[in-house]
Amino acid sequence: MNNKVNNISSDSFILLLEKGESIAYETLFRLYYDKLVHISIGYLGCYDDAEEIVQNLFLKLWEDKKKLKPISNINSYLYTMVKYACLDFIKHEKIKMNFVNSSLEKKLSIQHQFIKDEAASLLLENELENKILEGIDLLPEKCRKVFLKSRFEGLKHHEIAKLLDVSKRTVDNHISNALKHMRLHLKEFLTLFL
Amino acid sequence: MLGRLYCISDYMKDSTILKYVKNIASSSEEREVENWIMSSKENMKEFNRLKAMHIASSFEATTNTTNVDKAYTKYDKSISRHLNRRKRVFSVVLKCAAVITILLGVKLIYTKVLNTPDIERLNIEGAITLELDNGDIKIISEDGTIEVVDVKGNIIGKQQGTKLRYQSTSVSEKLVYNTLTVPYGKRFNIVLSDGTEVMLNSGTSIKYPEQFIKGKNRNVFLMGEAFFKVAKDKNHPFIVQSGDLDIRVLGTQFNVSSYPEDVITNTVLVEGEVSVYDNKIAYEPTEAVLLAPGQMVSWDKESRGIEVEEADISLYTAWTKGKIIFRHMPFKNILKKLERHYNVTITNTNTSLANELFTASFDIETIEEVFMSFDKNHNIDYTINDNQIIIN
Numbered sequence: 001m002n003n004k005v006n007n008i009s010s011d012s013f014i015l016l017l018e019k020g021e022s023i024a025y026e027t028l029f030r031l032y033y034d035k036l037v038h039i040s041i042g043y044l045g046c047y048d049d050a051e052e053i054v055q056n057l058f059l060k061l062w063e064d065k066k067k068l069k070p071i072s073n074i075n076s077y078l079y080t081m082v083k084y085a086c087l088d089f090i091k092h093e094k095i096k097m098n099f100v101n102s103s104l105e106k107k108l109s110i111q112h113q114f115i116k117d118e119a120a121s122l123l124l125e126n127e128l129e130n131k132i133l134e135g136i137d138l139l140p141e142k143c144r145k146v147f148l149k150s151r152f153e154g155l156k157h158h159e160i161a162k163l164l165d166v167s168k169r170t171v172d173n174h175i176s177n178a179l180k181h182m183r184l185h186l187k188e189f190l191t192l193f194l
Numbered sequence: 195m196l197g198r199l200y201c202i203s204d205y206m207k208d209s210t211i212l213k214y215v216k217n218i219a220s221s222s223e224e225r226e227v228e229n230w231i232m233s234s235k236e237n238m239k240e241f242n243r244l245k246a247m248h249i250a251s252s253f254e255a256t257t258n259t260t261n262v263d264k265a266y267t268k269y270d271k272s273i274s275r276h277l278n279r280r281k282r283v284f285s286v287v288l289k290c291a292a293v294i295t296i297l298l299g300v301k302l303i304y305t306k307v308l309n310t311p312d313i314e315r316l317n318i319e320g321a322i323t324l325e326l327d328n329g330d331i332k333i334i335s336e337d338g339t340i341e342v343v344d345v346k347g348n349i350i351g352k353q354q355g356t357k358l359r360y361q362s363t364s365v366s367e368k369l370v371y372n373t374l375t376v377p378y379g380k381r382f383n384i385v386l387s388d389g390t391e392v393m394l395n396s397g398t399s400i401k402y403p404e405q406f407i408k409g410k411n412r413n414v415f416l417m418g419e420a421f422f423k424v425a426k427d428k429n430h431p432f433i434v435q436s437g438d439l440d441i442r443v444l445g446t447q448f449n450v451s452s453y454p455e456d457v458i459t460n461t462v463l464v465e466g467e468v469s470v471y472d473n474k475i476a477y478e479p480t481e482a483v484l485l486a487p488g489q490m491v492s493w494d495k496e497s498r499g500i501e502v503e504e505a506d507i508s509l510y511t512a513w514t515k516g517k518i519i520f521r522h523m524p525f526k527n528i529l530k531k532l533e534r535h536y537n538v539t540i541t542n543t544n545t546s547l548a549n550e551l552f553t554a555s556f557d558i559e560t561i562e563e564v565f566m567s568f569d570k571n572h573n574i575d576y577t578i579n580d581n582q583i584i585i586n
Contacts, residue, residue, distance in 0.1 A: 025273075029266055038256035042249035045217050046508045048515060051265065059272050104504065106228050113238065120246035127250035 018065050028074070029058055035131050036082050039124055043086040043115050053085045075132065079125045087115050211241060215248045218553055220522060259557060320537070322382050324358070325373040327404075334358070336380070342372065342404065350387070350404055359385040360404060369407060375399040376418075379537025381516075388412060389425035390432065393514050396534040397453065406430065419451040421514045424466075439493045440473040442482065449510050455530065459493040461485065462510040472498060512555070519555040528552055536561040542585045547574070 017024050033054060040050035057078070061068075071077045090112050094105065114120060213219040214227040231241045322334040324342070332340055334353055342351035344363070351360040351372075358374065376382045376394045384392045387405045390412070394400060398418025406412045412432040424432045424443045434441040436452040439459050446466025452459035461470055463485040470491050471482035483500050485491055490505035512519040518535055520528050526548040529540045538561055542548060552572070556564050565583065568574045575586045 022273075026266065026270075029269055030262055033262050033265055034257045034260040035253055037260055038253050039249060041256060042245070047517075048508065048511075051260075055265065055269060055272070058269055062273055063276070106232065107224070110228060110231055110241075114242050114245055117239075117242040117246070119239075120242045123246045123250055127253070131253050 017061070018068050020062070020065055025058070025062060028061075028078075031132055032078055033058070035128055036078060039079070039128065040082055040086055042124075043083075043111065044089060045111070049089065053089060054082065057081050057085055075129045076125060079121075079128055083115055083121065087112065090115070211244055212248065215245045218555075220551075220553060320377050320379075322377065322380055323375045325375070327370045327372065334374075334382070336382075344370070344404060356381065357383040357385065360387040362387045362389075363405065367407065369403040369410075370405070371401050371403055373399060373401040377537065378534045381513075386412075386414075386425075388427060388430075388432075391423040393421040395419035395421075395451075395513050396537070416450055416452060418453055419449070419513070421447070421449045421511055423447045435473060437495060438473055438498070439470060439495075440477070441468055441470050442477065443468045448485075449514075451510070453530075453534075457495055459495065460490055460510065461493075462490040462505050462507060463487050464507050464511065470500065472500075515557075517555060517557040521553050522551045523553075524548065525550050525552055528554075532561065532564065536564075538581045538583055540583045540585070544575075544585050547585070 017028070036054045036057070037047075037050050040053050041047055044050055044053075060081070061078075090108055094108050094112075210219060210223050211227055211230075214224060219227060227241075231238050322336070324332045324334055324340075326332070326342070334340060336356050338353075339355075340353045341349050342353075342358075342360070344350050348363055350363050351358055353359075374382065374384060374394065376396060376398050378397045380396055382394045384394070384400070384402070386392065386402055392400065392402075392414075395418060398416070398420060400417075400420060401415040403413075408430075410430070412427070412430050414432075414434055416434050416436045420434075422432075422434065422443070424446050432443040434443070434450055436450060436459055439452070441448070441450060441461055443466070446468055447464040448466075448468055449462045449464070450459070451461075461468065465487055467484065467486075469479070469482035469484045470493065471477060475481070483491055483502060485502065488504060488507060489502055490510065492501045492503070493499075494501075506521070509519050509521055513535075518531055520531070523531075526542065529542060532538065533540055552568075554567070556567075559567070561583070562578060565574070565576055565578065569576065577584050577586075
């Protein structure tokens, strides 16, 4: 499991985030969003709050892009961010519900201690990483090629069409498919920029 | 013998814990599990282990119900808003250009809508409709667009998709009312001229002025269920009138459910402050019931009684996200909710079932799947014929 960690963490990816490269943010978002929402639902028991928390988390990631340098493992970083955002949320909820019956308070305390449980955290962080690696399924090859050329070599759609001997419409389709599924291997993604 | 008994009770405990983790335990089961967890360190650890395993093994469930495209669009918008602060001057020019194009587009389509023959008007069953002050009825199609004009011909409201947005225009002196009706099976959103957002649930009708008048309370009339995000305006209280009940607000978020066939009108407060009172009696701040966030007030239309209790907000606002959640709800009430949500007619001939309590939640399921899951868990004998469902 440990060597997988190295797959996900990468300085060059962080560098892209730092530069505010929108494709790096989009990749990260599409890979992680639903999974982080899932963990957050587990922590809070509410879908809407969970979604809001993850949206804010990604927004913060973008706003704080100048401070991302020390991050060595993006998976662990995102997981920790969700964890602390949920802890904060529950703390806030506890204050808000101050006056409420003790049964709600008990529920919040149980949620609170669960988020802080180290064994549970470790399990979830690792499983999150596994899910991400699974999710980075490879795209059909042609689709991937087109996508990479467009996004990373900066070629215009009609130039790619010429190069790969396909119509521009095909290129458009491939790219929108790739963006939609975004099952791009992060490692591959990164080597392109090294 | 003892050992076996122990196993059985242990197993039961596990399954109730699982229910608790899945958020589907009854409140007495919840209390039972919570007490068990709090009773020892080992129990707490065991609970944490089970819960972590459950979360770790159910990622797919959230993946299947999450619309990442939509979420990403939202994220992308937030980022551009951030970027745009730097390019304000440029973007103002762009925005003006965009508004003009949209207005032109709307104008064309609107003329078309106006010119459609009266036949369509008769066939409004099942459509979202907008009734204007002069009695004209417009049909709103969710993938279309219409606009509302005032007497002088100024555009004051525009519909795009599932949202109708009014804007504040010149100072008006007379209240001109529009009524929007949402049929079963559909939902719709309005932004009123003061910026207040209203999400309307299935089978709901709301009457509101095209323009609010300065110096007067902001009054709207509701039948059915709606979620309000009221625009702050201290000088103009916002009042939702629902039958004989008034809900008075300054700026806040809350849900009102007041279907004519329900005896109880529920108001759940999410944020801010609201007060509710019998509108047959003049408003007296000290007499009205004040609601705090997380509380629900129930108004009994028949006995005219008002009761305040703590409520799980997410339960009452789930519909705004297209979900329906029942918690310890009598079967007959569940059927009513399903009828509204899925636009079906349900006949229940099994009277013993009517008052039985159920807990369940649905979002993307079809009505067939909903009944299948009821059948699976509670052995219900039913037949489905198009939009007619009969329970034996």
